[in-house]
Amino acid sequence: DSTGKITNHTYTRRGSYFTTLMVTDDNNESSVDSVKVNIMNVLPTAVMANSNLSLTVDEIHLLDGSLCSDSVSDIDTLYYVWSVDETREVYGKYANISFKDQGIYNITLTLTDDDNDFDTTVIGVEVENVAPIALLSHVNEGEEDEIIVLNASGTRDTTGDMSELIYEWDLDYNGLEFHQDVTTDTPILEHIYISHGDKRVMLRVVDDNGAYDT
Secondary structure, three states: OOOOOOOOOOOOOOEEEEEEEEEEOOOOOEEEEEEEEEEOOOOOEOOOOOOOEEEEOOOOEEEEOOOOEOOOOOHHHOEEEEEEOOOEEEEOOEEEEOOOOOEEEEEEEEEEOOOOOEEEEEEEEEEEOOOOEOOOOOOOOOOOOOEEEEEOOOOEOOHHHHOOOEEEEEOOOOOOOOOOOEEEOOOEEEEEOOOOOOOOOEEEEEOOOOOEEO
16 A cells, blocks of 8 residues: 555556555545556566577587566566477576587577466577597507507597497508408407518597598
8 A cells, every 4th residue: 555646556466456546635534436457467588698509519508598588576487498309408597408419409498487478489509510539559569369459548529429439440551541340339459460560550430420530
């Protein structure tokens, strides 16, 4: 309640309200009148802070909903849902996201207020693959019929791709063309040469997107 010829009031929820005015004179005589006030909800506005995204596989990106807006009474109650191609969801004004595979993805932000009114916005994200970096430990010498351990455990790639790498070995590389002799899914290979001489080993490492390094 308030007094005075002019008064201000803020409604924080939508709905229909009756406002009653009572006027009293100095003889204590009163008159009353009422008016119905219909309060409409202000819809939230969904905005993504980063609208143009180009990421690499396994790169962590912060989704930022700090530019979203609504009425003062609703702003702290907004509910944020981030959907990636309708296959997974993360929640909150801020959320981390990453992608295991290259491709083009749609990220949808759905912003809902406490009246269940909502707004959505969509952005496209291009995710590029990162090629592996092949690294083969140097083996100086060995004997005929002796096991030689070839070690490529220093090979690097993004976290999600490391367990998917394929190791292709050319065990007598001629310096011109790569000939695949052995394929493994681990970076360690044991091999026995049955003849003496200088041997050149070429390693090719391939990830699950077909990118490779030698």
